[in-house]
Amino acid sequence: MDxxxxxxxxxxxxxxxxxxxxxxKIKPGEKIPSENELANKHDVSRHTVRKALDLLLQEGLLxxxxxxxxxxxxxxxxxxxIVGFVSxxxxxxxxxxxxxxxxxxxHEAGYQLLLGNSKDNIEREAEILNNMMERDIDGLIIEPAKxxxxxxxxxxxxxxxxxxxxxxxxxxxxxDDSFSYVVVDDVIGGxxxxxxxxxxxxxxxxxxxxxxHLPGRQRFLGYKKALEEAGNSLLxxxxxxxxxxxxxxxxxxxxxxxxxxxxLLSGEPSPTAIFCFNDQVAxxxxxxxxxxxxxxxDDISLIGYDDSKLVKLNNIGIxxxxxxxxxxxxxAAELMLKNLQExxxxxxxxxxxxxxxxxxxxxxxx
Numbered sequence: 001m002d003x004x005x006x007x008x009x010x011x012x013x014x015x016x017x018x019x020x021x022x023x024x025k026i027k028p029g030e031k032i033p034s035e036n037e038l039a040n041k042h043d044v045s046r047h048t049v050r051k052a053l054d055l056l057l058q059e060g061l062l063x064x065x066x067x068x069x070x071x072x073x074x075x076x077x078x079x080x081x082i083v084g085f086v087s088x089x090x091x092x093x094x095x096x097x098x099x100x101x102x103x104x105x106x107h108e109a110g111y112q113l114l115l116g117n118s119k120d121n122i123e124r125e126a127e128i129l130n131n132m133m134e135r136d137i138d139g140l141i142i143e144p145a146k147x148x149x150x151x152x153x154x155x156x157x158x159x160x161x162x163x164x165x166x167x168x169x170x171x172x173x174x175x176d177d178s179f180s181y182v183v184v185d186d187v188i189g190g191x192x193x194x195x196x197x198x199x200x201x202x203x204x205x206x207x208x209x210x211x212x213h214l215p216g217r218q219r220f221l222g223y224k225k226a227l228e229e230a231g232n233s234l235l236x237x238x239x240x241x242x243x244x245x246x247x248x249x250x251x252x253x254x255x256x257x258x259x260x261x262x263x264l265l266s267g268e269p270s271p272t273a274i275f276c277f278n279d280q281v282a283x284x285x286x287x288x289x290x291x292x293x294x295x296x297x298d299d300i301s302l303i304g305y306d307d308s309k310l311v312k313l314n315n316i317g318i319x320x321x322x323x324x325x326x327x328x329x330x331x332a333a334e335l336m337l338k339n340l341q342e343x344x345x346x347x348x349x350x351x352x353x354x355x356x357x358x359x360x361x362x363x364x365x366x
Contacts, residue, residue: 013052063162073164084132086116086142101329120245147172147214166339182332186215189321189354190222201365206271211241273301279308297363317359
C-alpha cells in the first residue's frame with residue numbers, strides 16, 4: 001500500500017503543492033491553485049485546504065497577498081550567495097567580533113556579506129532592509145534597532161520571510177516563532193551581576209539601563225529578581241534608564257549619562273555600587289565619577305556588561321558580564337546556512353548563559 005495513504009488529507013495536499021514546486025510547475029512568484037481548485041482536486045473541504053496552506057505559510061514556502069491569492073515565495077534567479085547583516089553598529093565595541101564570527105562561517109560556505117549599519121535608528125534600518133530586499137539577498141541576520149519599541153521594523157522582517165528568505169535575529173527576540181534567534185540570557189546576566197554585588201555587602205545598588213533595547217529591559221528584570229530574592233526593596237531613586245542611543249546620538253548619550261550620575265550622587269540613598277547596561281556605559285560612568293573626585297571601587301563599585309575590550313583598562317579592570325561575541329556570530333551564521341541548505345525554513349532559538357568576569361571594580365563591604 002502507498003505510504004501516503006496513511007497521511008491525513010491536509011498533509012497530502014501540502015505534499016502535492018511541494019511536488020508541483022519541485023517539478024517547477026509553479027514558478028517563483030506565481031500564484032498557486034485556488035482553495036476551490038485544490039478542494040475539488042482532492043475532494044476535501046476548503047477548511048482542510050486552508051490547514052495545508054497554513055503550514056506552508058508558516059514554513060515560509062508560500063506567502064499571501066490580501067484579496068489577490070497565495071503565491072510561491074521562491075526567487076526565479078535562485079541563490080545570489082549574498083546574506084545581509086544589519087547591526088546597530090558594524091565598527092565599534094563588540095559588533096566587530098560578532099561580524100567576524102558571521103563572516104568566517106559564511107565565507108567558508110561561499111557566501112558574501114552585505115553590511116548595513118542602522119546606528120540604532122529605526123528609520124535608517126527600514127531603508128537598509130528595503131534596499132537589501134531589492135538586492136535579492138538569500139538571507140538576513142539582524143540585530144534590531146530599538147528592539148523594545150512596538151513601532152520597530154518587525155513588519156519588514158515578516159515581508160522578508162514571506163519571500164522565503166530566512167531571518168536570524170541576534171541579541172534580541174520577539175514572541176513570534178517565525179524567526180531563528182541567537183541570544184544571551186540577559187535576565188540571568190542581570191541577576192548574576194546584582195547577586196555578586198549583594199554578596200559583596202552592597203545593598204544600595206543602582207542600575208543604569210537602556211530602555212529602548214530589549215536586552216536592557218531583561219537585564220533590569222534580572223536586577224529586580226536578585227533584589228527581591230535577597231529580600232531587598234526596590235529603591236526607585238536608584239533605578240535609572242537612559243533613552244539617547246550611544247550609537248545614534250553619542251553626544252546626547254554622554255550628557256544623559258552624566259546627568260544620571262549627578263542625580264544618583266545627590267539623591268537619597270546614594271549608591272555604593274552601580275550596575276551598567278553595558279561596558280560603554282560603565283566606562284562613561286567611571287570617567288565621570290573620576291572627574292567628580294570619586295574613586296572606583298573605593299567610593300563606588302561598578303559592573304558593566306559584555307566583557308568587551310573597553311573594560312580591560314590599565315589603571316583598573318571593570319568587572320563585567322560575559323557576551324559570547326564571535327561565537328554568537330558563528331552560531332547565527334550556522335543557523336542561516338542550515339536554512340539556506342534545506343528545502344524548508346526551520347526556526348531555532350539558541351540561548352547563551354552569561355558568566356561574571358571578575359576584575360577590580362567591586363569593593364567588598366562585608
